[in-house]
Amino acid sequence: MAVIRDSRSLALRLILAVAATTLAPAAAADIYKYVDKHGRVTLTDTAKNSQYKRLVKTWKGWEESKSGIALQNFEKNRKKYTTTIDFYAKHYQLPPSLLHAVITAESAYDPDAVSKAGAVGLMQLMPETARRYGVRNRTNPSENVSGGTRYLRDLLQMFNNNLALALAAYNAGESAVVKHGHQIPPYNETRSYVKKVVALYQQYRKSMS
Secondary structure (H helix, E strand, O other): OEEEOOOOOHHHHHHHHOOOOOOOOOOOOOEEEEEOOOOOEEEEOOOOOOOOEEEEEEOOEEEEOOOOOOHHHHHHHHHHHHHHHHHHHHHOOOOHHHHHHHHHHHOOOOOOOEOOOOOEOOOOEOHHHHHHOOOOOOOOHHHHHHHHHHHHHHHHHHOOOOHHHHHHHHHHOHHHHHHOOOOOOOOHHHHHHHHHHHHHHHHHHHHHO
């Protein structure tokens, strides 16, 4: 059972909420993990000694690393891109809290995030998705959010506003959802992704209300 200390901000709470699930490569907070002799895990933003291991997000999830980006960058970027996110949410008639949830899970607001599969930017657009929605520069925050929001809107329409299926399609592709009988594909990554985004969406809805 995880013991969480020093969660002093919304940003840290959101990051810790998804620390055990798979995240797209992105800017990571300075979060450290300590496992005591009984196997109990402590997550904190302050390392007290060399036994605390820094965790950063990779394409495979949270892993120990010697590098990372400070928590304030997550908060700074979230504030920096909120106007853009809110604009496209209103333009394409989606809840801003949903876009914030997807972006937190996909890139933690890092416009330069790149996955091993080749997804890029705030909403982690693949090249074919970018072409479909006329996104020329995937690292451009405005273009990226515009394309990603349109794609998410279209997925919601495709799957009759079933959020879980739309998110599964965003992660694994709409063909995978259709192939599996309009159900969430049996991929651990996709199932974890859907749960993670839904949880973040609920948190953002409360914090933004």
